[in-house]
Amino acid sequence: MITRRDFLKRTGAVTAGATIAAVGGINVKPVQAQITKIKLQVKEGRQVPSVCPYCSVGCGMIITESEGKITNIEGNPDSPINLGSLCPKGAAALQLAVNDERPEKVLYRAPHSTSWEEKPLDWAMERIAQKIKEDRDNSFIETQDGKLVNVNPALASLGGSTLENEWNYLHAKLMRGLGVVNVENHARI
Amino acid sequence: MPGLGTSYGRGGATSSARDLQDADCIVIMGSNFAENHPVGFRFVLRARDKGAKVLHIDPRFTRTSAMSSDYVPMRSGTDIVFLGALINYALQNDKYFKEYVVNYTNAPFIIKEEYQDTEDLEGIFSGFDPEKKTYDNSSWAYEREEVVLPEGEPANLSERLAREKLVGRPKRDETLQHPRSVFQLMKKHYARYTPEMVEEICGTSKEEFLMVAETVTANSTPERTTTFCYAMGWTQHTYGVQTIRAGAILQGLLGNMGRPGGGILALRGHANVQGATDLSTLWNSLPGYLDMPAKAREHDTLEDFLRAQMRPTSFWQNYPKYLISLLKAWYGDAATAANDFGYDAIPKTLGNHSHYKMFEDAYNGVIKGMMVIGQNPAVGGQNASFHRKALANLDWLVVKDPFLIETATFWYEAPEVKNGTVKAEDIGTEVFYLPSTVFAETEGSFTNTSRLLQTKEKAADPPGDCRSDLWFTYELGKKLKDLYKDSTAKRDWGIKNLTWDYEPDVNPRFKIQEPSEHKIIKEINGYDIATGAPLPGFGDLQDDGSTACGCWIYTGVLPEETVNRAANREGDDYQYLNWGFAWPANRRNLYNRASARPDGKPWSERKKYIWWDEAEQKWTGFDVPDFAATKAPDTPAVPGGVGLAAQSGKDPFLMLPDGVIQLFAPAGLADGPLPTHYEPPDTPVSTNLLYPNQTFSPTAVIFDHLPNNKVHGANNSDYPFVITTYRVTEHHLSGAMTRWLPWLAELMPELFLEISPELASELGVQNKDYVTVETARGKIEAKALVTKRMRPLKVEGKMVHTVGMPIHWGYSGISTGSVPNDLSAIVADPNVFIHSSKAFTCNVKKGRLPGGVA
Numbered sequence A: 001m002i003t004r005r006d007f008l009k010r011t012g013a014v015t016a017g018a019t020i021a022a023v024g025g026i027n028v029k030p031v032q033a034q035i036t037k038i039k040l041q042v043k044e045g046r047q048v049p050s051v052c053p054y055c056s057v058g059c060g061m062i063i064t065e066s067e068g069k070i071t072n073i074e075g076n077p078d079s080p081i082n083l084g085s086l087c088p089k090g091a092a093a094l095q096l097a098v099n100d101e102r103p104e105k106v107l108y109r110a111p112h113s114t115s116w117e118e119k120p121l122d123w124a125m126e127r128i129a130q131k132i133k134e135d136r137d138n139s140f141i142e143t144q145d146g147k148l149v150n151v152n153p154a155l156a157s158l159g160g161s162t163l164e165n166e167w168n169y170l171h172a173k174l175m176r177g178l179g180v181v182n183v184e185n186h187a188r189i
Numbered sequence B: 001m002p003g004l005g006t007s008y009g010r011g012g013a014t015s016s017a018r019d020l021q022d023a024d025c026i027v028i029m030g031s032n033f034a035e036n037h038p039v040g041f042r043f044v045l046r047a048r049d050k051g052a053k054v055l056h057i058d059p060r061f062t063r064t065s066a067m068s069s070d071y072v073p074m075r076s077g078t079d080i081v082f083l084g085a086l087i088n089y090a091l092q093n094d095k096y097f098k099e100y101v102v103n104y105t106n107a108p109f110i111i112k113e114e115y116q117d118t119e120d121l122e123g124i125f126s127g128f129d130p131e132k133k134t135y136d137n138s139s140w141a142y143e144r145e146e147v148v149l150p151e152g153e154p155a156n157l158s159e160r161l162a163r164e165k166l167v168g169r170p171k172r173d174e175t176l177q178h179p180r181s182v183f184q185l186m187k188k189h190y191a192r193y194t195p196e197m198v199e200e201i202c203g204t205s206k207e208e209f210l211m212v213a214e215t216v217t218a219n220s221t222p223e224r225t226t227t228f229c230y231a232m233g234w235t236q237h238t239y240g241v242q243t244i245r246a247g248a249i250l251q252g253l254l255g256n257m258g259r260p261g262g263g264i265l266a267l268r269g270h271a272n273v274q275g276a277t278d279l280s281t282l283w284n285s286l287p288g289y290l291d292m293p294a295k296a297r298e299h300d301t302l303e304d305f306l307r308a309q310m311r312p313t314s315f316w317q318n319y320p321k322y323l324i325s326l327l328k329a330w331y332g333d334a335a336t337a338a339n340d341f342g343y344d345a346i347p348k349t350l351g352n353h354s355h356y357k358m359f360e361d362a363y364n365g366v367i368k369g370m371m372v373i374g375q376n377p378a379v380g381g382q383n384a385s386f387h388r389k390a391l392a393n394l395d396w397l398v399v400k401d402p403f404l405i406e407t408a409t410f411w412y413e414a415p416e417v418k419n420g421t422v423k424a425e426d427i428g429t430e431v432f433y434l435p436s437t438v439f440a441e442t443e444g445s446f447t448n449t450s451r452l453l454q455t456k457e458k459a460a461d462p463p464g465d466c467r468s469d470l471w472f473t474y475e476l477g478k479k480l481k482d483l484y485k486d487s488t489a490k491r492d493w494g495i496k497n498l499t500w501d502y503e504p505d506v507n508p509r510f511k512i513q514e515p516s517e518h519k520i521i522k523e524i525n526g527y528d529i530a531t532g533a534p535l536p537g538f539g540d541l542q543d544d545g546s547t548a549c550g551c552w553i554y555t556g557v558l559p560e561e562t563v564n565r566a567a568n569r570e571g572d573d574y575q576y577l578n579w580g581f582a583w584p585a586n587r588r589n590l591y592n593r594a595s596a597r598p599d600g601k602p603w604s605e606r607k608k609y610i611w612w613d614e615a616e617q618k619w620t621g622f623d624v625p626d627f628a629a630t631k632a633p634d635t636p637a638v639p640g641g642v643g644l645a646a647q648s649g650k651d652p653f654l655m656l657p658d659g660v661i662q663l664f665a666p667a668g669l670a671d672g673p674l675p676t677h678y679e680p681p682d683t684p685v686s687t688n689l690l691y692p693n694q695t696f697s698p699t700a701v702i703f704d705h706l707p708n709n710k711v712h713g714a715n716n717s718d719y720p721f722v723i724t725t726y727r728v729t730e731h732h733l734s735g736a737m738t739r740w741l742p743w744l745a746e747l748m749p750e751l752f753l754e755i756s757p758e759l760a761s762e763l764g765v766q767n768k769d770y771v772t773v774e775t776a777r778g779k780i781e782a783k784a785l786v787t788k789r790m791r792p793l794k795v796e797g798k799m800v801h802t803v804g805m806p807i808h809w810g811y812s813g814i815s816t817g818s819v820p821n822d823l824s825a826i827v828a829d830p831n832v833f834i835h836s837s838k839a840f841t842c843n844v845k846k847g848r849l850p851g852g853v854a
Ligand code: SF4
Pocket: A052, A053, A054, A055, A056, A057, A058, A059, A082, A085, A086, A087, A088, A089, A090, A091, B036, B037, B038, B039, B040
């Protein structure tokens, strides 16, 4: 059996600012020393650490992959956040990945059409880029009320709050780079 | 974010779920914690098992109520009355935390004579413009001493601009007796928020209210702490920000902020709401809570902008460093002092571009194309049928999601197409559906509700042409940069010069390579431009163009080229400082300087957390101190000082102008300096008992010009019942990530309406009968779930029935149903433009819709 801890545990060279020890009666012993040994269900395959994509609790997960296929997803017992448990959504996350309902091709619906057509990914990417440029060039507002504003009012982006930090950063950068002000996601307060 | 932000300085949750285990009392209000954040709830149970009181205050009895020490019912949308009455109880009965309040809040500050309260003006504050429905907040300001200007030359741009904006220190009365002190103004403002008023307006009995008041105040002392947890039940109202403010004021008065087992835990809805806000895919902000330049403001040049946004006497005095470093990250070598570091290329907002305005612009044809990536507005938006109309008016639409969600299929599967009102042939939208990866098929990090960044690793390649969102944005950016590469037009300067090199660090294990996570996280973290070395902390950022940084609050996540602290995975059983990385600077409980007395000693041995180590001359404890590490408690504020020098060694709330909690918010809010009760735009009562001339929030944004978007107003007999919407454990949001999963679809297969046995018998409805639910916006059907969990409450002398419905359904997927969000109206709070889905009104009738669709 692969020993999970050897590769799932990872600590940077930089440790926290506060001294970590048993201070003032507070227990700061490692979590893994306290949990009963939770056995991973699937022992075959490669295991990688992950984080649940549903709610904001941020439960740690361990994903098992074998021959390029995801075969199991379960709670990470080392995570101080969930200590190995997952709720029904997190526990069902395997079906988010392995699911016959997932389309694998780009689908395209021409204006006024009543059906989808499958299209190559490159074709779609090219056409989306062209449309963005065309609309931007036609509608761009350089000045308004005597002020320089540099706004592209024709494009809007609606993101989701279950997407990664890296995407959010890059996407915000690209949108502002194109002069887009219509940028939103789920987040409110 | 302004609810917590204007009160404490930062918009993030101030503590973590794990910190709850140290609370002596946990108040869960506006949240069904047990069902919506189930795994985090274990720490509530740990606290309860150690003897803590857990109080659940909510319109619905849920599993959270079942596991709490006490459940207290209330009418949906009346939280400010309840919280205001708790504030009043603490003030009237001397049960606030005196030493904390005098030292760590603005209670002693004196407000200008011009200020008039809602008590003086029957429900509005001074400065209201009834035409525009907005406030001029100049009368809400402090009275100030003469300004002291520093001597010598400023060291840098940030210092120069700060000096230009310096004002005198606020006048204070530490006895709290001055009639215009914040303390006395608050006392007056909340004097009529009594237990009797709670009983009348909220429908909660006086006894139940007093039990809460006594429990909370008894558990908020030097020896004991109380935490508040909230979610969308507080936020989704036309006064949502003010509800959070009311909780924030209360926690300030009770001295619970910055202390272990205290604070306010905002329970965000999605895995990365916090990160998406921090980084920021929101219309009005740039990464790290920097503001988007706006046409309407003095933002013409970089210096104008920085001067306008400068907050000279707080940590925000460093603002120019963060913005200029961001511009350097985005425009690289092309950004120079001579061209304002490319500032002009950042678009200026032309007005409001928030979600609902955006869909209005799409509906009106101003917006031509829309990219929807990871959201499902066709069923998830309020007044969802309006959202579908807007989508049908677009020239083109990109939907990128793992499943064929309703936003992609609206043109052939929406109820209005199915019932023949709209023909697919008449919809001109060109639709691109791009299949997405799921979380397990990409790298990257999420920032959880406790501001904790955690990375995940890629487990396998995605199937077919599924690609990650990051891949899409990166490749799209490359194509666009290519299309603009030869342009010499000024307006194309931004896209041409945008730094855009995130080529994959090839991993031979996979066929599909992702843009380099390392390069992105390094840019977010920030680096020294001359050496290329990552910066260990935001203290290293400069305003002279020598540093680049994509999001200053995340600086420190990658302190060295090979160390990503978001990937740290060594947890301990307390604050797990070596598990992930919490912004800012890995601090777990924010404002933790307040866990010590003004003199730096812990308030009590039991609640010891961060304290001043006299021998070492530094702050120490169980967390990273949220304070200047070696600034002694007796350090005086420097007269004429800027930034942290303007604050003393006992001012814990260093992001705010005076280093203390703003119980009264002199600036930063569109709808008033103190939370005030108004009724929701749809309300079962005939008037606002507290302010009969002002039933509704005077600043609420009502989109009544949109088609089918009328509000019901007060006591509308066509729509007699209150309806509140919510989530269940087994589904998420519009169901986009759950209704396609066989296990979850089987566990929670169909839409239902929870109704009380009393209402069911009035309507002649049995459990599992179909009912039709109707509002001025839409009509849907669902099965009745008759349950004692829903309780009629006596309000205004009559019985008010509340019904409840989960939001997760739509017309695509393997579990389908009516669209609950077709019922709600597009209305919004004036600060963050959040909608009102927790308290609106409806009618319920027995029977189905013909053919199942409206
Ligand atoms: S497993 Fe459940 S509680 Fe944990 S993060 Fe996922 S959705 Fe939230």
